[in-house]
Amino acid sequence: MTKEVCSIPGCGRTIIARGFCTMHYKRWWKGQDLFKVIRHGYNYSRVHSSWSHMKARVRRHSIYLRKGIKVCPQWEDFNQFLKDVGEPPSTLHVLDRIDNDGNYEPGNVRWVTREENCQNGDNAKCSREDVVSIRKASKLMLAKEIAPKYGVSRRQVCDIINRKVWKNV
DSSP states (O other), X not given: OOOOBOSSTTOOOBOOBTTBOHHHHHHHHTTOOXXXXXXXXXXXSHHHHHHHHHHHHHHHOHHHHHHTOOBOGGGGSHHHHHXXXXXXXXXXXXXXXXXXXXXXXXXXXEEEEHHHHHHTSTTOOOOHHHHXXXXXXXXXXXXXXXXXXXXXXXXXXXHHHTTSSOTTO
């Protein structure tokens, strides 16, 4: 029995899926050019990983497809993305869109912590103003009285008051 080789001309490695070897399959999955040789020195860095995952999300996740969210054409080139966005300040930072209905483009992308990223999501129940109000109200009212006013659970109110969530407000 002959082993099947990668469908990319000149590769010769054994296929694992969709007619590609491991390397070319990963490139296909991330939406990268299968034939391009990458020479920027950032292959396994956090910024490169964020860039490739951003492109994969836009191409494969139904919520992005439904909303019509895209990556701006100049960011198909990693070097341009790196020039515009820069590297994350720390390993705790992730890529975030300021306007969740907007595209991945200059002026709508920033590095934030995971907690800040969750607070910016479409499913965040409280705004910054709500958090401040909840903390002020907690001096006069019980959590079970505050919760219905803001449409959150009593547990969520307690977590806000005790700064288990929204620590940065």
